[in-house]
Amino acid sequence: MSQSTEGRxxxxxxxxxxxxxxxxxxxxxNTVTDSVDPLSNExxxxxxxxxxxxxxxxxxxxxELEGETVTDARPVIGYLHTGIEKNLEYRNWTQGxxxxxxxxxxxxxxxxxxxxxxxEKLLGITDDITERAxxxxxxxxxxxxxxxxxxxxxxxxxxxxxISMMLYGFRExxxxxxIFEETSGLRMNHAYFRPGGVAQDIPESAIKKIRDFLVYLxxxxxxxxxxxxxxxxxxxxxxxxxxxxxTGCLSLGITGPxxxxxxxxxxxxxxxxxxxxxxxEFDVPTADTADVWGRYQVRIAEIRESLKIVEQALDxxxxxxxxIADKKIAWPAQLAVGVDGMGNSLEHVAKIMGQSMxxxxxxxxxxxxxxxxxxxQVYVAVEHPRGExxxxxxxxGSTHPYRVHMRDPSFVNLQAIxxxxxxxxxxxVIAGGASLDPVMGGCDR
Amino acid sequence: MSDETNxxxxxxxxxGANLGSPAxxxxxxxxxxxxxxxxxxxxxxxxxxxxxxxIEGSPKPYGGYFDEVTDALEEAYPGFADAIEKVxxxxxxxxxxxxxxxxxxxxxxxxxDEALRFELCSSVSGVDYLHTxxxxxxxxxxxxxxxxxxxxxxxxxxxxxxxxxxxxSVYPTADWQERETxxxxxxxxxxxxxxxxxxxxxxxxxxxxxxxxxxxGVPVEYKGAEIPPPDQRRVYQ
Numbered sequence: 001m002s003q004s005t006e007g008r009x010x011x012x013x014x015x016x017x018x019x020x021x022x023x024x025x026x027x028x029x030n031t032v033t034d035s036v037d038p039l040s041n042e043x044x045x046x047x048x049x050x051x052x053x054x055x056x057x058x059x060x061x062x063x064e065l066e067g068e069t070v071t072d073a074r075p076v077i078g079y080l081h082t083g084i085e086k087n088l089e090y091r092n093w094t095q096g097x098x099x100x101x102x103x104x105x106x107x108x109x110x111x112x113x114x115x116x117x118x119x120e121k122l123l124g125i126t127d128d129i130t131e132r133a134x135x136x137x138x139x140x141x142x143x144x145x146x147x148x149x150x151x152x153x154x155x156x157x158x159x160x161x162x163i164s165m166m167l168y169g170f171r172e173x174x175x176x177x178x179i180f181e182e183t184s185g186l187r188m189n190h191a192y193f194r195p196g197g198v199a200q201d202i203p204e205s206a207i208k209k210i211r212d213f214l215v216y217l218x219x220x221x222x223x224x225x226x227x228x229x230x231x232x233x234x235x236x237x238x239x240x241x242x243x244x245x246x247t248g249c250l251s252l253g254i255t256g257p258x259x260x261x262x263x264x265x266x267x268x269x270x271x272x273x274x275x276x277x278x279x280x281e282f283d284v285p286t287a288d289t290a291d292v293w294g295r296y297q298v299r300i301a302e303i304r305e306s307l308k309i310v311e312q313a314l315d316x317x318x319x320x321x322x323x324i325a326d327k328k329i330a331w332p333a334q335l336a337v338g339v340d341g342m343g344n345s346l347e348h349v350a351k352i353m354g355q356s357m358x359x360x361x362x363x364x365x366x367x368x369x370x371x372x373x374x375x376x377q378v379y380v381a382v383e384h385p386r387g388e389x390x391x392x393x394x395x396x397g398s399t400h401p402y403r404v405h406m407r408d409p410s411f412v413n414l415q416a417i418x419x420x421x422x423x424x425x426x427x428x429v430i431a432g433g434a435s436l437d438p439v440m441g442g443c444d445r
Numbered sequence: 446m447s448d449e450t451n452x453x454x455x456x457x458x459x460x461g462a463n464l465g466s467p468a469x470x471x472x473x474x475x476x477x478x479x480x481x482x483x484x485x486x487x488x489x490x491x492x493x494x495x496x497x498x499x500i501e502g503s504p505k506p507y508g509g510y511f512d513e514v515t516d517a518l519e520e521a522y523p524g525f526a527d528a529i530e531k532v533x534x535x536x537x538x539x540x541x542x543x544x545x546x547x548x549x550x551x552x553x554x555x556x557x558d559e560a561l562r563f564e565l566c567s568s569v570s571g572v573d574y575l576h577t578x579x580x581x582x583x584x585x586x587x588x589x590x591x592x593x594x595x596x597x598x599x600x601x602x603x604x605x606x607x608x609x610x611x612x613x614s615v616y617p618t619a620d621w622q623e624r625e626t627x628x629x630x631x632x633x634x635x636x637x638x639x640x641x642x643x644x645x646x647x648x649x650x651x652x653x654x655x656x657x658x659x660x661x662g663v664p665v666e667y668k669g670a671e672i673p674p675p676d677q678r679r680v681y682q
Contacts, residue, residue, distance in 0.1 A: 078644040083660075085629075086653055090660050121536055250564050250591075253618025264591075271594055376535050379587045379598060381567065390568045390587060396577075403654075407568035407587070407622075415621050444644055 042066055048429070050079045056155065056433070057440035061417065063429065070429055073421040075414050080444040088404045092370025093119050094331060096401060098191040100391075103406060104442025105188055106151050109144040109180075110384045111406070111442075112193035113137060117274060118380040118393040118404075119195040122373050125324060132320040133197035134276045139313035140180070140192070141275075141382075142306040143210070146217070147176035148385040148437075149299045149306075153224065156296070156434040160237045162228060172220055175213050182206040185342040196330050197323035200337060207314065214311055221303060228296075238292040242420040242432025245290050252419060253412045256387025257302065258436060261287045261294035268383040275382075279316075280309050292435040327362070329371050370399040384409050386437050410436075410443040502531035502542075510595050511539040517560035522551065538598060545601040548586070549610040549636075552599070555588055556615055563588035563597065566616035569623055571630035575656035580604050582632050586612065586619075608633040611640075629654035 013022045024032055049060035058079035064072035084103055088096050100115040101108040120126050154169025177187040183206045184192040184199065192199050228234045244252075249259045259266055267284040269277040285301030287294030323330040336345040352360040375397040381390040387409030396402040413436045420432035506512050511534055518541075519525040528547035533540040543551050555563040568587040575581050580602035588597050601609055611634040612619045623634045624643040631652035634640055642649060651658055661672040 078642075078646070081644040083653065086660055124536065251617045253566060253616070255565075266591055271591075272596075377540075377572075377585075377598075378536050378538060379568070379596065381589075381596075388567060392568060392570055392585060392587065394572050403572045405568070405570035407570070411621065411625075412618060415618065 043071070046426075050076075056438050059414070059433070059438060059440055059443075061421075061429065061433070063421075063426065065426060068426050070421050070424055070426055073418045073429065075417045077411070077414065077440070078444055080440045082445065084445045085404055085406065088401050090400065092399045093195055093373055093401060094370055096404065097194055098189075100404075100406065101189045101191050102441065103445045104384070104386075104389075104408060104410065104439045106439050107144055107148045107385050107442070108189055109137075109140050109193065110382055110389055112191065113141055113275070114380060114382045114384075114389045114391040114406070115393070115404070116193045116195050117382065118378050118391040119373065121378040121380055122376060122393055122395050123195070123329065123371075124374075125196065125326070125329065128324050128326070129197060129275075130321045130324065132201075132318060133322045133324075135313050135316050135318075136198050136202055136322065137193060137275050138277065138280070139202075139210075139310055139317075140183075142309045142313070143176050143179060143213075145306045145385045146303050146310075147173045149303050150176075152299060152385075152434075152437045153296075156431075156437075157228065159430050159434050161233060162231070165224065165228065168220070168224065172217060175209075175216065179206050179209050179213065182209060183337075185337040191342075194323075194331055196326070197321075199331070199335055199342065201322050202317075207317075210310065210314060214307060214314075217307060218304070221300065225300065235293070237427070237431055238296055238435075239289070241292045241428045242424065242435055243289075243291045244416055244420055248416070248419055252416050254387065254416050254436075256384065256409055256413070257295050257298045258413060258416070259387070260284065261298045262290040263288045268381055268388060272381065274380070280312050282306075282308050292431050295435045328366075331366070372397060372399055381407075386410055386439070386442075387413060406442075406445055408442040408445060410438040410440070411445075414438050414443060501533070503534040507532065507534045507539065509537070510593070514539060514561065514595065514597055515541070517558060518551070518554065521558040521561070522554045524550070538596070540598040540600055542600050542602070545603050545607065545609045548584075548599065548601050549612050549615060552586065552588075552612045552615045555597070555599070561590065562592040563590045563595075565589040565591060566612070566618050566622075567596075569612075569619050569626060571626040571632055571654065573630060573654065573656045574602075578602060580607065582607065582630050584609055584626055584630075584632055603632060605631070608635050610635050611637040613637055628652070631655065 013020050015021075022032060044065045046063045046065055047060065048063055050058040060076040060079065062074040062076060063070050082102070084099050088099050091099065096115055096119070097112045100111040103111050117126070120129065150169045150173040152169075154166040154173070157163070157165025157169065180190060180192075181187050183202050184190040186192075244254065244258065244262060246259070246262045246264050248254075249262050249264070255266065263286055265284040265286050268274070269282075270284055282305045285298050285305060287297050335342050337343075352363050373395040375395050377392065377394040379390055379392045381388050383389075388407065389409055390407035392403075392405040392407070393401060394403040416436060417429075417433055421429040424432070507515065511532075515532060518529075522528065524547065528544050528551055530542040530544060533542065541551075552566075555561050565588070566586060567589050568585075570585055572583045572585065573581055574583060582605060583600055583602045586599040588599065589595070590597075603609055609632055611623055613623065613634075614636070620638070621643055623637055624640060626632050627634060627637075627640055628642040628645050629652055641647065645653065659674045661674045
């Protein structure tokens with residue numbers, strides 16, 4: 001009995017309908033298991049998350065273990081549900097970008113791009129978007145893809161034991177965020193893409209920073225590969241782990257690097273181009289191992305391809321308007337980047353307040369009410385760093401979205417966790433989950 | 446703030462020029478300045494009038510690959526005439542409105558037929574057409590064919606308490622997406638292996654994405670606080 005009470009000090013137990021439940025907060029695992037009947041000790045249900053450093057945010061995994069083998073894995077999501085889709089219905093179409101950008105916070109510009117392309121398709125102005133706006137969008141999406149993949153490299157490195165990779169990955173990502181801040185005023189949640197174009201032209205200083213980054217990152221990438229690829233621990237933790245072949249990917253709806261690592265070169269930038277991607281030269285990297293190792297190699301190769309696109313986009317940048325010419329849609333406010341983000345341009349405020357009554361009326365109507373969008377529905381998909389990001393937008397003819405649904409790749413891809421984890425070791429759940437690169441902000445929206 | 450400390454008496458008559466000034470005009474709840482109806486709330490939260498989206502079938506030929514898709518489906522699926530309510534082509538997208546009971550059959554053929562090959566179910570989601578359609582809840586399925594690089598939308602409409610057969614046996618990826626549609630709209634997918642809430646807490650009441658479910662105005666779970674609905678948060682009078 002004395003041993004049992006000692007065990008209880010570390011692990012209080014209580015009886016439930018499903019058996020005895022122990023709350024373990026520390027101490028020696030043997031002390032806990034010794035105090036339990038050894039015969040009923042074979043199956044353990046472990047709650048991993050929702051607050052766990054290896055679950056990429058608030059993902060909860062309910063794992064049933066036999067020894068170290070996972071027999072049953074059940075992902076539980078919804079802890080970060082913020083009702084973005086519902087909120088959109090109470091704001092006008094332009095304000096929508098500030099909401100969708102907050103869904104997948106590691107790839108905000110893709111959310112904005114998907115949403116803006118959907119609104120533009122509803123308006124029927126897809127072909128009227130200016131050349132410069134399109135090029136800036138491509139440029140920024142690819143930079144965002146690089147920063148998102150760098151975070152993947154950083155967090156996955158950390159989860160598999162390469163802590164220094166985390167520091168390096170986040171450090172390099174900060175360079176990209178600096179470029180975003182220089183242009184849009186904000187590191188994250190930019191609301192930079194707007195229906196009709198982009199909010200702000202790209203300054204010379206940011207272009208110089210991008211040029212520097214194009215020289216800087218390839219050298220660093222080489223270092224990371226030197227550090228990880230030859231590493232025995234890295235290889236052991238990734239090769240042959242969490243295998244999911246093309247059939248499995250397609251039936252579970254998995255897209256993006258996970259699908260390409262299984263060998264199918266499905267990339268919407270190539271197969272169903274948008275925003276002028278057909279004018280850029282780049283390859284779609286694939287692997288044939290269908291495991292975590294393949295996904296790592298595909299993502300590293302994608303960073304290199306994105307750098308190629310960024311370089312081409314910089315060369316294609318010609319002076320010109322960044323917003324659609326139609327004044328009924330173009331946001332009338334000439335915004336300026338201030339010290340604390342984007343704000344009003346004093347020059348523009350002086351003009352509408354002091355000189356032109358019509359400008360003021362136009363500004364007021366468009367900013368407070370917004371523009372009307374003809375009724376109908378569209379589905380637009382863009383190649384997000386994690387797969388296909390689809391936006392299903394429905395308009396009823398008013399100034400507000402009637403319904404916007406974001407098909408977020410994190411949400412769909414997380415369904416693969418049971419397929420990858422069941423029958424494997426507990427440690428491989430971490431590797432497999434990380435290789436999906438789930439971002440809960442996008443998953444739960 | 447109590448009345449004693451408020452320096453401005455509420456009942457005081459307006460000072461300054463008051464002849465014909467807006468402050469003196471009788472308040473008209475139906476029509477405000479500049480012909481604004483209702484509250485005059487230009488933020489759009491109040492007095493929002495939703496226009497009816499009228500969905501009409503498109504005549505043949507549909508153009509593009511749409512004819513090939515519909516012809517191939519008609520050839521492969523004997524019950525085509527009974528299952529397809531209408532075909533809509535809008536903004537370069539093909540929508541097939543399907544009888545709800547037939548959706549799983551149609552999905553099966555869309556996936557397996559040689560000439561169709563819609564291998565990937567990109568997205569399943571719902572739309573609530575409250576007051577504009579007697580079968581107010583619509584479920585949309587966005588299918589993608591990787592072989593032919595095509596997209597098509599299947600749409601079914603059911604009443605608020607209606608049910609739709611699940612397509613999870615054809616597209617396992619629809620599992621969570623159907624759960625989300627149930628969670629947000631209350632559409633019941635019959636035959637679904639595990640139809641529970643996925644984003645909202647398990648014990649949540651109501652279906653948040655329905656149009657008659659308010660944004661705000663519901664007691665905040667776990668805290669006891671309440672947030673007023675948007676149209677009551679600010680007053681412009």
